[in-house]
Amino acid sequence: GAVVSQHPSRVICKSGTSVKIECRSLDFQATTMFWYRQFPKKSLMLMATSNEGSKATYEQGVEKDKFLINHASLTLSTLTVTSAHPEDSSFYICSALKPGQHTDTQYFGPGTRLTVL
């Protein structure tokens, strides 16, 4: 199997505070993880690619100082939303890339719903 967990599943915070979201691959090692953002009834938007042992690669328009990503081990990537504002409220989903014999597959975590008051 390929299990990816996220913590917390839900978080409510005050405007101006920082929130850290963890993404873990539980039964495989992932040198690459991805962070997505999803608005209600919308598609997933790739925010950044998290690379173990190196800096994350951010998509165009995503502020790297706003969304800090750390991929400290082969099973853990964290996303920190700094100085959160109400417009940062969203569903954040991570995925971990599992190497395969022919192709690699992304397995998604259950997501974290962030509400900024």
Add this chain to the structure above:
Amino acid sequence: GQQVMQIPQYQHVQEGEDFTTYCNSSTTLSNIQWYKQRPGGHPVFLIQLVKSGEVKKQKRLTFQFGEAKKNSSLHITATQTTDVGTYFCAGGGENTDKLIFGTGTRLQVFP
């Protein structure tokens, strides 16, 4: 930049009817993947297609990758209420593990 569109955006069917969603990319893809997301849930990997013209079946689901590797379709035969959810295609490019998700098709099945 690369765009992946899906049609229809939303479809509701009577249980037992068939359903098809179409996926079109603005650029040629190295592979196409399909995911299902239940309401309140996260995307769950269904399948990956790599070869031009490839067709794969999973029980009542049939997936097809176009000859030009720019479009794909998912067909569900005899829908069931358990098929409810949003179906996303996701395109993979050459020399990258990144996926560009399609706009999604939300399926509602009425008993």
